[in-house]
Amino acid sequence: MxxxxxxxxxxxxxxxxxxxxxxxxxxxxxxxxxxxxxYVAVMGPSGSGKSTFLALLGCLDTPSGxxxxxxxxxxxxLDSDALSALRNRVFGFVFQGFHLLPxxxxxxxxxxxxxxxxxxxxxxxxxxxxxLAQVGLAGxxxxxxxxxxxxxxxxxxxxxxxxxxxxxxxxxxxxxNLDSHTSxxxxxxFDRLNAEGLAIVLVTHEADIAAHAxxxxxxxxxxxxxxxxxxxxxxTAESAP
Amino acid sequence: xxxTLIAEAMRSLGANTLRTLLAMLGMIIGVxxxxxxxxxxxxxxLRVAETIATLGRDxxxxxxxxxAVAGVRTAAGSAxxxxxxxxxxxxxxxxxxxxxPAHYGNTQLQYGGxxxxxxxxxxxxxxxxxxxxxxxxxxxxDDGDLRTAAQKVVLGxxxxxxxxxxxxxxxxxxxxxxxxxxxxxxxxxKGSNLDGRDQDDLVWVPLTAAQGKLFGNxxxxxxxxxxxxxxxxxxxxxxxxxxxxxxxxxHRLPADAENDFSIRxxxxxxxxxxQAAQAMSVLLGAIASVSLLVGGIGIMNIMLVTVTERTxxxxxxxxxxxxxxxxxxxxxxxSLLICLTGGVLGAGLGVGGAWVxxxxxxxxxxxxxxxxxxxxxxSTAVGLFFGYYPAHRAAAMQPVEALRTA
Numbered sequence: 160m161x162x163x164x165x166x167x168x169x170x171x172x173x174x175x176x177x178x179x180x181x182x183x184x185x186x187x188x189x190x191x192x193x194x195x196x197x198y199v200a201v202m203g204p205s206g207s208g209k210s211t212f213l214a215l216l217g218c219l220d221t222p223s224g225x226x227x228x229x230x231x232x233x234x235x236x237l238d239s240d241a242l243s244a245l246r247n248r249v250f251g252f253v254f255q256g257f258h259l260l261p262x263x264x265x266x267x268x269x270x271x272x273x274x275x276x277x278x279x280x281x282x283x284x285x286x287x288x289x290x291l292a293q294v295g296l297a298g299x300x301x302x303x304x305x306x307x308x309x310x311x312x313x314x315x316x317x318x319x320x321x322x323x324x325x326x327x328x329x330x331x332x333x334x335x336n337l338d339s340h341t342s343x344x345x346x347x348x349f350d351r352l353n354a355e356g357l358a359i360v361l362v363t364h365e366a367d368i369a370a371h372a373x374x375x376x377x378x379x380x381x382x383x384x385x386x387x388x389x390x391x392x393x394x395t396a397e398s399a400p
Numbered sequence: 401x402x403x404t405l406i407a408e409a410m411r412s413l414g415a416n417t418l419r420t421l422l423a424m425l426g427m428i429i430g431v432x433x434x435x436x437x438x439x440x441x442x443x444x445x446l447r448v449a450e451t452i453a454t455l456g457r458d459x460x461x462x463x464x465x466x467x468a469v470a471g472v473r474t475a476a477g478s479a480x481x482x483x484x485x486x487x488x489x490x491x492x493x494x495x496x497x498x499x500x501p502a503h504y505g506n507t508q509l510q511y512g513g514x515x516x517x518x519x520x521x522x523x524x525x526x527x528x529x530x531x532x533x534x535x536x537x538x539x540x541x542d543d544g545d546l547r548t549a550a551q552k553v554v555l556g557x558x559x560x561x562x563x564x565x566x567x568x569x570x571x572x573x574x575x576x577x578x579x580x581x582x583x584x585x586x587x588x589x590k591g592s593n594l595d596g597r598d599q600d601d602l603v604w605v606p607l608t609a610a611q612g613k614l615f616g617n618x619x620x621x622x623x624x625x626x627x628x629x630x631x632x633x634x635x636x637x638x639x640x641x642x643x644x645x646x647x648x649x650x651h652r653l654p655a656d657a658e659n660d661f662s663i664r665x666x667x668x669x670x671x672x673x674x675q676a677a678q679a680m681s682v683l684l685g686a687i688a689s690v691s692l693l694v695g696g697i698g699i700m701n702i703m704l705v706t707v708t709e710r711t712x713x714x715x716x717x718x719x720x721x722x723x724x725x726x727x728x729x730x731x732x733x734x735s736l737l738i739c740l741t742g743g744v745l746g747a748g749l750g751v752g753g754a755w756v757x758x759x760x761x762x763x764x765x766x767x768x769x770x771x772x773x774x775x776x777x778x779s780t781a782v783g784l785f786f787g788y789y790p791a792h793r794a795a796a797m798q799p800v801e802a803l804r805t806a
Contacts, residue, residue, distance in 0.1 A: 219719055220800040240723050246799075247721020258716045258803070262415050263408075274404055275721040319720065 164230060164249055164326030164358060166216065167192040171225035172381075173211050182223075185211045186381045189225070193360065195326060198353045200369035200389070201362045203378030209362050210331055212378065216360060217250045217329045218242045247275050251320025255332035257312040259304040265291060265315050266300040272322040290318035294348060310341035317348060321357075328352065328359045334368055346371050409733045412706075420738060423702040426695030427742025427782065428749060431775050433688035435750025438771055440757060441681025443764035448674040452667055454532060454590040454599065458497075458630040460640060461664045462490075462647075464622065480622035481660045484607070486650060487524075487626045495634035495642045500530040501623040503610045509603065511563040511574040518559050519602045520576060522610020523627075528554075530629045533604070538570045538585030541606055549608035553581040557589035558600040577614055581605065636665060692778060695742070696786040703735050703790035714794050715802030728795040735787025736780065743779025747772060 171189040174182040186208040193199060203209045214220040215227065218234065227234040229249065237245070246252075251272075259268050269287035278286075288300055294314035304312050313333060320328055330349070334342035342365075350371055353359050363369050370389065377385035413420045464482040487501035502523040509516045527533065528540045535554060545552050553574065560569050560583075569583040590599040605614070607623070630639035640663050647661055707714070714727055751771070757763040 214800045217719075219803065220798065240725075243718070243721055243723040243726075246719060252719050254803070258712070258719075260713060260716065262411055271717070272720040275717075275723070275726055280404065323721070 164195055165193065166327070167228045168216070169226045171212075171215060171227060172223050173208070173215060173220070174223045184381055186215070186222075189381075189383055191376065191383065191386070193358065195358055196353070196356055197358045197360070197374060198372045199360045199374045199376060200372035201360060201376045201378065202364060202366075202369050204364070207378040208381040209378045213329055213331050213360060213362050217252060217327075218245050219252075243275075247272055248323045249326050251317075251322070251325040251328045253313065253316050253320050253328065253330040253333045255335040257304070257309070257316045257336075259312055259315055259319075261304055264301050264303060265296065265307075268304065268315055269318045269322060272319060276323050286322065287318070290321055291315070293321075294318045308341075309337050310344060313337065313341075313345055314348070317345070317352075321352070326358060328357055330359065330361045332362055332364075334363070334365070342368065405730065405733055406737070409730065409737050412710075412734055413737060419702060423699050424738050424742040424745070426698035427692075427739050427779060428695075428746040430688070430692030430695035430782075431743045431746025431779055432749035432753060433691045434685070434778055435747050435767075435771050435775050436753045436757070437681065437684040437688040438774060439750065439754035439765040439767045440763060441677075441684060442766040442768075443754075443758075444677045444681065445674070446766055447764040448670065448677050451591075452670045452674065455667050455670060457532075457667070458632065458636050458639070459530065459666050460628045460630065460636060460643070461666050462626040462628060462643065463662050463664065464625070464660070480624070481651065482623050482626055483621045484623060485621070486647060487623065489646060489650060490626065490628060490643055493639070493642045493646060495631055495639040496628055497631040498526045498530050498629045499626060500524050500527040500628075501607060501626045502527065503607055503615060503624050505610075505615045507577055507614070509559065509563060509574055509576055510578075511569075511572065514563045516559055516562045518556070520605060520610065520614060521602055522605050522607040522614065524607050527604060527627075530627050533590075534588040535585040536588035537568070538583070540585055541604065545606045546608055549606055549612050551579060551581045551609060551613070552584045552606065554585040554587060554604040555583055556587050556600040556602040558598055559603055560586045576603070576605070579613060640665075692782060696739075696782040699735055699738055699782065700786035700790060702738075703731060703787055704793070706734070707731060707790045707794040710794075711797065711802050711805040714797055715799055715805065718797070718799035719803060724795040727797075728791045731791035731794050732784065732787050735791070736783035739779040739783030739787075740776075743775050746779070747775035750775070 169190045171186060172184065173186040174184050176182050189208075189212060201209045201212065211220070215222050218237075222235075229245065234242075234245075260271070263271070266284060266287045269290050270283040273283040273286060288297075291297060291300060294317055296311060296314055296318070299307070299311075304315065307315070313336075317328075317333075328349070333349075334345055337345065346368060349359055349361070359372070361368070361372060369375055373389055375385065375387055375389050376383055462482060464480045482501070484501055487499050490496055491499040500523045502521055504519055504521045506517060506519055509518055509520075521527065524546055525540060525542050528535060536557075538554070540554060541550075541552060544550070553576070555563075555569060563569065563574060564572065569586060572583050573580045574583060575581070587600065587604075592598050611623075628639060628643065630636045643663060644659065648659065651660055653660065717727060717730075751767050754765040754767050758765045
């Protein structure tokens, strides 16, 4: 994708407005910058705002205050269609619950973002098959998500996230529903993708998963309390056995 | 892209077949009702129009007799005041195209061993033009027949069939009141009129023969009634005014006297029947539209349930780059697909119902291209109208909130 995708947020805040109650602040005063190719783990206890932060970063939600620039462009000025285009081409999403469409084949699931990007049917199918092969699911194009294990479903979700060659992969607890062995396989794919230049922001509460990243951002009570580089060698050593 | 969307819509609808079929059933019934009502309404409109055409255009009947004498209304024709001379004078009017004075009675016809009771009309050669009676085989009566009071007769189709069966009656002699008459022609059949009376049950003889030989006449020279065809340019209204003025003058009526004749527009009753048929078909159409409306509400209901059920799917689609209009299109397409399929099936059912009505209940129906267009149009309109709100709701969801839904 053309966008190199440097991301910067400043004094970002988000309030939830439960009906009939005073607004509940979830994030306040978050300022961070991410460079192309980054590999960032976001950690923090439940309710610390880390998932909300990821949703704001991926333009799934709009902030209550503060600024967000993608490649120097202020996101606040973009309309709904432009945000859709960003989600379609600049970001790829991987969720804890996989979120595949149950009635579509794996091939159609992976091809879906390309449908919204307006690519031809032939192009979509060729690329989707190639992506499924990349995540180790060659030959399963005609299967349905319910016929797969959790690990396989998450691989399909990763393939789908990569469909339009995004600059950023945003993952919210991608291994939260998986056993440790399968988690390791998924993280190996993430490591490889990052090595190939894809920037990754990964929300997790498992330290050994976070250890795959090169940078750790820790949230508590809606604020960043820690932001430090990680030693990639440690992660490699950890996942080696 | 579009074929993919249609395939997706079909897949979603196929995932819940029973629900889709039930929603469709409302459309099927609604469209079938509309199609059936259109077919029946158009059929009865056409039947009325055809009947009016058989009566002839711009026709007035003049009967002798005062509409009311000293406050007592007597039946028209009871006091004979119209004469052939009146008819000849009327024929000279600018606003009149043709005139046929008539004398008639009901009597027994006889041929070989067959008997048939029918109306015998004695009239002039103009009768066939004025009353729109076309001679299908043989020849009409002419001026010579009228002058000589020739014993010749032209038969209505019903009479010909009952007396002669399949054999040609031309040249045969039949007996009217025991007098021999030669059959010289047969009228083209008109069918029954709006009251269900058989119009083809009549025979035509020269006026002079009817007056002089068949029915006699206590008031010589008078006729029972005069049928007038108004000229197309001036129309019935002008002709009626001119005839009234002429007859009042000829009958020497003082200005304060009532008419001693009455003029009736014989197509007027047919036209009011046409209006009644029109009103009926509008009413039936309105009822059918209500069932279509109910079907549409059913679709809206199902689509709202579908949207709620698939909130997560909508969230996923939005997260991977679907724009609002993509979601809108997706759900509109689904409701449109239900409605169009229902529309096609409903149109089939409606046409089938129309066929049954025509075949077994002898109801006049007309099924044409407009029916298909109407069914297509109605189901598209219902699909778009009732599908829009649910689709709009789906499209308006915030991605993050849709995703959070369990």
